[in-house]
Amino acid sequence: MEIYEMTIHQIRKLIEKGDITAQEVTEAYYNRIDNVESDVKSFISLTREKAEAQLDNLSDKKGILAGMPVGLKDNISTEGILTTCGSKMLEDYCPPYNATVTNKLQDAGAIFLGKTNMDEFAMGSSTENSFFHNTHNPWDLDYAPGGSSGGSAAAVAAGEVVAALGSDTGGSIRQPASYCGVVGFKPTYGSVSRYGLVAFASSLDQIGPITKDVTDSAIMMNVITGHDPHDSTSVNQDYPDYTDFLKEDVKGMKIGLPAEYFDIDFDNEVKESVLAAVKKLEDAGAEVEEVHLTGAEYALAAYYVIAPAEASSNLARYDGVRYGYRSEKDDDIKNMFTHTRHEGFGPEVKRRIMLGTYALSSGYYDAFYLKAQKVRTIIKEDFDNLFKDYDLIISPTAPTTAFKLGEKKDPLEMYHADIFTVPVNIAGVPAISIPAGFDSKGLPIGLQMIGPHFGEGKILQAAYTLEKILDINKKRVKL
Amino acid sequence: MISRKDVEYVANLAHLKLAEKEKEEYTEQIGSIIDYVDKLKELDTENVTPTAYTVPMKNVLRDDKARESLNRKKTLANAPDKKNGLFKAPRIMSDN
Structure with a gap:
């Protein structure tokens, strides 16, 4: 396996054993970028100088992300480094300060390889609204990577970074993660600081990780969650060690399948794949029932x-x-x-x-x-009521797999790509998208697990279990 | 449905200049989005309290103490136009 195909936890083991240095890891990823970026176009800007400076300062650090090459969506502020938000409006804007998540990643030893492409001001579901250029889905370059965090999802899928941060206002982490066959996590509203995230819709925006597997998602969540006095909507409480939940165990877990979601007319291959995955969780001991939610x-x-x-x-x-x-x-x-x-x-x-x-x-x-x-109150209370009796709700992440670049012209049609992800932001609850299979075109299918406020742990546990059962997660793109 | 006049009125409120072609497009597109959003009327919201933030939160206060903030140089670094350590904008009042 190539270094660029590995996960955070795999690379960390190699670094700890002394088999490889942080410098070599960064070099491997920049080589990969040199080879595939002209096809995928995940980035708005590359930050080689910054990466080198971070490597130079790394020697004395034993951070959990020490030497990990990551990408940041270009709406996350980086001091002195272009943060364009995918817009002509901010084409030359260099923030005078770091976002809190930028500082947290840096303190954990992460190396910033670049700022990833996105729909302008995070408004869109295909990254085609970027002022700069289109990003291509690494599984098939004719297809869109989803959006708005399409650059982050494509960069992770293509092995240009080991992990990335995105932001999710109505599905902008989960939907591109679904289209690109990677893991995307939208945490509970208020658990990750929005300080330094260029604002789109403040009561819905939330930063989260895009990674190659569920273990890496938990590792990234450990780094980025936490109270921040700079964000008055940041919730002041103790956050757990999310890696504690990486257990293969769903026995007795109560899972709801919302009838109103599965009744929507959507892609059959997606539906079958999601239901087959749910069946496997049931076989592993989960209790699955049909439930009802506002449409x-x-x-x-x-x-x-x-x-x-x-x-x-x-x-x-x-x-x-x-x-x-x-x-x-x-x-x-x-x-x-x-x-x-x-x-x-x-x-x-x-x-x-x-x-x-x-x-x-x-x-x-x-x-x-x-x-x-x-x-919004009705939708939130709907979720609150369901979570009195259920641990998780499962749905597809998106009604289809990736669509072709240039295919969707009508705004309303594009908005429907987020039909399953939007309710989660409206209710402020956490949700993950993980790969559930591939359609007949070879494009990834995403499955969404939704939990109650601050119920990230159970989501990670069920997602980890399903990832182990399905065992499709080692499949990597051919570029 | 919304009219072209509505579009012009809203564009003015939002400080957006629109090209003629945009006015046409937006009249149609925003009209169909508004028609879609009209769905909300199907739900009975009598006696429902509106939700602004989903996570229970009270006013977040801190001590009213001066703290370090961005210095003038950093603050002005991204300004499209500046003069004498200040942001420079076009004139607001006319001569007469």
Whole structure:
């Protein structure tokens, strides 16, 4: 097995035994990037100088990620290193400070290889909304990697980094992880600091890891979770050692399959693959029952009010004054504002700003925004009630496997790629996507496990068990 | 359904200049998204309290003490235009 195909825990063993040095690991990954990046295009920028500086400072460190080459989604602030958010608006923006997760990874010894591609301001499900370029799915380069963390998922799948961070507002970690055949974890809202994450929809955004297996996901979660006084929505409590949950045991675990989700018309191969995986968990001792939740369509509808509303407010800061792009048409202040935003934002971002502004505008606030927030209560309570009796809920991560680049043109059609992932953000609960199989085109299928607030442990335990049973996780892309 | 006039009104609120073609596209696209979102009306939300944040949280307060913040040089480093250690913006008031 090549170094670039290995996991964090495999590489760590080799480093600990002295079989390989951190320098050699980074070199192996940069070689891999040299070989495949022109095809996959996972990155917006590579940070070789930063990686070398981090390697130089590593010698005295015994961090849990010591020498691990990682990628950061380009909406996670890195001091002095371009953080573009996939937008022309921030094309030249170098943050004056690090995100909390950036510091945490660095303190754990991680080596930053680059900033990964994404849909502009994390708005999208295919990474095609990036201002810079498309990213290609490493399993088949004609296909999209999913999004918005498509660069992070593709980089991990292609072996360009051993792990990466993404952000998930409505599925932006899990859906690309599903399309790229890797593991993506969206933690409970409030368990990972959002300080330094460029804001999209503040009540939904959450940072999480994209890794090659469930063990690495637990290792990354150990590094990034925790209270942060810089983020007032960060929950102040003790967080467990997530690796304690890496046990092959689902005996007596109660799993619910939401009828309203499986009733949606979606890809048959995906459905069969997910149900076959669930059957294996049942064979291993889990108790599986059909359960009922408010239809996912309502969560999606609420999402497309709440997320754009919050985005329209968060993105008001891009005015061409303090940082970011400024139009040359700046004869007066109002013209400068409107031209800057016209030229600096791409079509999907403008669409969502318009939608959100409309939903918040006088006369529509009650009908749309307030209504959506009430529906949010219904959806959250639905999950809360189910989790009184069930440990986990399982669904597909996405209704299909990856679609072709350029295939989806209609915004509403694209939004439906997130039908199974969006309710999780609306309720603020944690969920993982792990590979469950491959379709007849050879594209990966993702399975989603959802748990109660701060129920990451059981999710990891069930995911770890399923990963061992299915044993498909060692399959790597051919590039 | 929303009208082209609505689109122009909202664009103005959002400080967005739109090209003619964009106005057309957005009228249609945002209209169909709004139609979809109208689904929410099917759910009875009488007596339901709205949720803004899903994890129970009270006001988060800290002592009102001065702390170190970004220095002027770092703060201005990304400014599109600056002068004498200040952000420079186009004039806001006209001559008359």
